[in-house]
Amino acid sequence: xxxxxxxxxxxxxxxxxxxxxxxxxxxxxxxxxxxxxxxxxxxxxxxxxxxxxxxxxxxxxxxxxxxxxxxxxxxxxxxxxxxxxxxxxxxxxxxxxxxxxxxxxxxxxxxxxxxxxxxxxxxxxxxxxxxxxxxxxxxxxxxxxxxxxxxxxxxxxxxxxxxxxxxxxxxxxxxxxxxxxxxxxxxxxxxxxxxxxxxxxxxxxxxxxxxxxxxxxxxxxxxx
Numbered sequence: 727x728x729x730x731x732x733x734x735x736x737x738x739x740x741x742x743x744x745x746x747x748x749x750x751x752x753x754x755x756x757x758x759x760x761x762x763x764x765x766x767x768x769x770x771x772x773x774x775x776x777x778x779x780x781x782x783x784x785x786x787x788x789x790x791x792x793x794x795x796x797x798x799x800x801x802x803x804x805x806x807x808x809x810x811x812x813x814x815x816x817x818x819x820x821x822x823x824x825x826x827x828x829x830x831x832x833x834x835x836x837x838x839x840x841x842x843x844x845x846x847x848x849x850x851x852x853x854x855x856x857x858x859x860x861x862x863x864x865x866x867x868x869x870x871x872x873x874x875x876x877x878x879x880x881x882x883x884x885x886x887x888x889x890x891x892x893x894x895x896x897x898x899x900x901x902x903x904x905x906x907x908x909x910x911x912x913x914x915x916x917x918x919x920x921x922x923x924x925x926x927x928x929x930x931x932x933x934x935x936x937x938x939x940x941x942x943x944x945x946x947x948x949x950x
Contacts, residue, residue: 744794744795744796744804744909745793745794745795745796746793746794746908746909746911746948747791747792747793747794747948747949747950748791748792748793748794748946748947748948748949749789749790749791749946749947749949750786750789750790750791750792750811750944750945750946750947751785751786751789751790751944751945752784752785752786752811752814752854752942752943752944752945753784753785753786753942753943754782754783754784754785754896754940754941754942754943755781755782755783755784755939755940755941755942756781756782756784756894756895756896756938756939756940756941757779757780757781757782757894757938757939758778758779758780758889758892758894758936758937758938759778759779759780759936759937759938760776760777760778760885760889760928760934760935760936760937761775761776761777761778761934761935762775762776762886762889762928762932762933762934762935762936763775763776763932763933763934764776764931764932764933769830769832769833770828770829770830770832770833771828771829771830771833772826772827772828773826773827773828774824774825774826774827775824775825775826775827776822776823776824776883776884776885776886776932777822777823777824777825777883778820778821778822778842778883778884778885778889779820779821779822780818780819780820780878780894781818781819781820782816782817782818782872782875782894783816783817784814784815784816784852784869784872785814785815785816786811786812786813786814786815787813787814787815787850788813789947790810790811790812790813791949792806792808792809792810792811792856793806793807793808794806794908794909795807796905796909797861797905801861802861803858803859803860803861803862803863804858804903804905804908805858806856806857806858809855809856809857810853810854810855810856811853811854811855811856811866811944812851812853813851814850814851814852814853814854814869814871814872815848815849815850815851815852816848816849816850816852816872816875817846817847817848817849817875818846818847818848818874818875818876818878819844819845819846820844820845820878820881821842821843821844821845821883822841822842822882822883823839823840823841823842823883824839824840824842824882824883824884825837825838825839826838826839840882842881842882842883843882845878845881847874847875847876847877847878848874848875849871849872849873849874849875851871852869852870852871852872853869853870853871854866854867854868854869854870854896855867856944858903861905862902862903862904862905863900863901863902863903864900864901864902864903864918864920864944865897865900865901866895866896866897866899866920866942867896867897868893868895868896868897869895869896876893886928886930886931886932888928888930888931888932889928889932889936892926892936892938894938894940895940896920896940896942898922898924898938898940899920899921899922899940899941899942900920900922901918901919901920901942901944902918903918904916908946911948913948914947914948915945915946915947915948916945916946917943917944917945917946918943918944918946919941919942919943919944920940920941920942921939921940921941922939922940922941923937923938923939924937924938924939925937925938926938
């Protein structure tokens with residue numbers, strides 16, 4: 727009977743899922759830089775070059791509690807529930823310049839350059855979901871509640887539709903995530919970070935290049 731009780735206890739203990747609760751804080755910087763050229767061919771050719779820089783900095787204003795659960799099966803990623811990081815505030819700044827060159831056969835060559843005034847937008851109360859799509863990997867979904875940081879449409883410098891469709895977001899950068907750190911109670915604090923650069927070539931009405939960079943850091947403080 728005693729041996730049977732030990733066997734039952736061992737089976738129950740093995741079936742108990744791993745669980746760890748944390749307070750987390752998030753910081754991040756997202757940038758998008760573009761240089762694109764549009765050429766209008768007429769009696770005099772006109773080449774307009776737009777150079778733009780968009781930068782978003784964000785941070786949680788208070789910690790969020792999240793819970794990590796062990797993988798549902800061997801080789802599977804851990805589960806995060808709830809996985810919503812809340813209370814995110816941030817500010818975006820956009821600046822740039824416009825350079826126009828006119829010339830061609832029979833035309834007087836001219837150039838003009840104008841610097842765009844910096845524009846700022848801010849937001850608060852945004853959220854973002856944290857997931858683990860594969861073993862040893864953490865990824866954010868898109869920011870929710872931060873649309874104000876993108877409302878620069880119509881301002882100088884011009885941001886063509888092809889560039890506006892590139893919504894630089896936290897989801898661009900994955901981070902390594904150690905399951906050993908998550909469930910090791912001897913590790914009271916740790917952090918994970920993502921840092922990614924992506925370059926896109928534009929070849930429609932405008933020609934040029936867009937460079938996006940996303941950097942973020944999520945700090946964990948163990949509870950209990």
